[in-house]
Amino acid sequence: MDANFAFLRLPDPRLYRRSNLTFSLLFLIKFGVKSFKFNTRLKMQEKLVAAKYEISRAVKADLAAITRIYNASVLEQNATATLRPVSIEEREAWFDAHEAANRPIYVLREICDANLTSEDGETFEADCERKFDSKGANLGAQKPSVTNPKGEILAWGSLSDYHPREGYRITAKISVYVAPEARGKGLGGRLVNFILENAPKFGVKNIVALIFSSNAASLNLFAKFGFARWGELPEVCDMGGKIESLTILGKKLG
Structure with missing residues (x-):
């Protein structure tokens, strides 16, 4: 029995170590590539949501979003002297x-651009549905639709006459x-x-804020x-008991 055992040749243990090492390296490489692609997708989607904006002249179809944003500032009472929320109908006259x-x-x-190409050339569809917080407030991009072909309005701005008399036409607010x-x-x-x-x-040659x-x-x-x-203008505005002063800022355009 001892003699037979003497002729048995067991595999070199170093072969197991080499094999396991090779397998581990292959696994890590494969996993790393997948992880890189996944992270690239995430970065592309984050970049999409954070950086794709368009500024254009408003049309009447935009009044609902414009009114919603304006009324939020009305309620905060720190940016406009309007004391109550306004209706879309009221803003139509303002728009005209x-x-x-x-x-x-x-x-x-x-x-929101639904089709993205990652850095390695792979094309995939981005998740750009509307995002909400726990209270239902909109947080992110909205996928274009028939009723909203260009995406979510997040801000608006305007130029207004500084004064109704003709001589002030070179100055806008x-x-x-x-x-x-x-x-x-x-x-x-x-x-x-942009403005x-x-x-x-x-x-316009002068702009005031x-x-x-x-x-x-x-x-x-x-x-x-x-x-x-x-x-x-010191203490010229009464915001329902809160007295505000008005600072006049100006810039000459040249």
């Missing part, structure tokens, strides 16, 4: 007045409103920049675009 005076209203949309759920993404800045670039087309003196966020936003302090 802007069109008649050739003072544009712009909307900023978040666009700028307004910008961003939906509460879309703030902190730089959308207000995008609109301000400044396009204002000369309408004969009328901002509550307590609204630090808006004051800082316009300061970034070169608006200077042109004056202040």
Whole structure:
């Protein structure tokens, strides 16, 4: 029995170690490629939701979204002297007045492109359905549809007559409103920049912004675009018991 055992040749243990090592390396490489592709998809989708925006001149079909965003600011009582929410019908007259005076209203949309190509050339369909938070508020992009062919409106801005008399036509007032759920993404800045670039087309040489003196966020936003302090009207607005002063910011377009 001992003699027979002496002739048995057991496999070299080092072969097992080499085999296991090779298998482990192949597994890690395969898993790593899949993980890379998965992470690339996530990054592409995050980039899609965060960076695809379009600014265009508003049409009447946009009034529902414009009114919703404006009424959110009305309730916050820090950006407009309107004390009660307005209706879409009321905004129709406002819209018509802007069109008649050739003072544009712009909307900023978040666009969803359902087909993406990753860095490795793979094409896949992005998940860009509307996202909601726990309270039902809209948080992200909306897939285009028949009723909403271009995507969700997240902000709007406008130019208005600074004064109704003809001599003031070279000066316009700028307004910008961003939906509460879309703030902190730089959308207000995008609109301000776009309006400044396009204002000369309408004969505008000066732009003023009328901002509550307590609204630090808006004051800082316009300061970034070169608006200077042109004056202040102290305690001129009664917001239902809260007295506000009005800061006048201005910028010359050249």
